[in-house]
Amino acid sequence: MVQSINTKALLTLASVVRRPFLAAPHVHVQTISEVNFQSMRDYCGIKAVIFDKDNTLTAPYATEIHDDAALGLKNALDVFGHDNIAILSNSAGTKDDKDYEDAIKIERDMGINVIRHDEKKPGGLEEVLQHFANHGVESPSQICMVGDRLLTDIVFGNLFGMLTVHCMPLCSGSDNKADNKVASMIRTMENNLLYHSKLGTLVMKKRIPHAVWQGEETCSLVYHHDANEEGNGKEPLEPLKQ
Numbered sequence: 463m464v465q466s467i468n469t470k471a472l473l474t475l476a477s478v479v480r481r482p483f484l485a486a487p488h489v490h491v492q493t494i495s496e497v498n499f500q501s502m503r504d505y506c507g508i509k510a511v512i513f514d515k516d517n518t519l520t521a522p523y524a525t526e527i528h529d530d531a532a533l534g535l536k537n538a539l540d541v542f543g544h545d546n547i548a549i550l551s552n553s554a555g556t557k558d559d560k561d562y563e564d565a566i567k568i569e570r571d572m573g574i575n576v577i578r579h580d581e582k583k584p585g586g587l588e589e590v591l592q593h594f595a596n597h598g599v600e601s602p603s604q605i606c607m608v609g610d611r612l613l614t615d616i617v618f619g620n621l622f623g624m625l626t627v628h629c630m631p632l633c634s635g636s637d638n639k640a641d642n643k644v645a646s647m648i649r650t651m652e653n654n655l656l657y658h659s660k661l662g663t664l665v666m667k668k669r670i671p672h673a674v675w676q677g678e679e680t681c682s683l684v685y686h687h688d689a690n691e692e693g694n695g696k697e698p699l700e701p702l703k704q
C-alpha cells in the first residue's frame with residue numbers, strides 16, 4: 463500500500479509554523495515499552511490510548527507487533543483493556559487501505575481495533591471520539607495519543623488537548639527499508655529540530671499544558687529502570703477519583 467499525500471498535514475504545517483509548540487510532546491520515550499500506563503490512568507485522567515502503527519507498534523507496513531514495542535502494548539492493554547485501546551494510522555484504516563484489508567488483518571493478527579477514518583492525522587478527531595463514546599471517554603483530554611511523528615501524531619493530539627507521547631522510530635537503516643522515504647526524511651528533520659536545536663529547546667519549554675498532567679517532575683510517565691525498581695523517592699500520588 464502506498465500512502466497518498468497528506469493534505470491535512472500540509473495545511474497544518476502553516477499552523478505549526480505560527481505555533482511550533484503544537485509539535486512539542488508532553489512525554490518523550492525511546493519506545494512505548496518505557497511508558498507508565500498505570501500512572502497515566504490513575505493520576506492523569508486518561509481513559510483511552512490511541513497508537514500510531516508504523517514505527518510505533520510495528521515495522522512500517524507490517525501487521526505484527528515489533529519486539530521492542532510488545533511490552534508497552536501489553537502494559538497498555540492490561541491497564542486500559544481492549545475497548546479503550548485503538549490504532550489510528552495514516553495507512554491502515556484510511557482510504558489508502560483498499561477494502562480496509564490491512565485494518566482487518568491487523569485486528570486479526572494483533573487483536574487491536576483499527577479506527578476507520580477518511581481524513582488523515584491531524585484530522586480524524588470525530589472518528590476517534592465516536593470510537594470511544596461508549597467506553598467512558600467524554601473529552602479529548604481523556605485520551606493519550608502515542609506516535610513517532612511530531613507533525614502528524616503529536617500535532618493531532620495537541621490540537622485537541624490530548625496527552626501526547628512521542629517515541630523514536632522502531633526501525634532504522636535496512637530494517638526501515640519499507641518506510642515511506644519522504645516521511646522518513648521529514649521525521650528525521652522534525653526530530654533534529656525539536657531535540658537538537660536551540661529553537662527546539664525553546665519550543666519544548668512552551669508546550670501546551672495538559673488538563674490534568676502537571677509534568678514529568680510531578681507525575682513521571684516514563685519508566686526509569688532504577689527508579690522503577692526501587693521507587694523514585696517521591697511521595698506516592700493520590701489516585702484520581704474516576
Ligand SMILES: [Mg+2]
Pocket residue numbers: 514515516517518609610611
Ligand atoms: Mg508512524
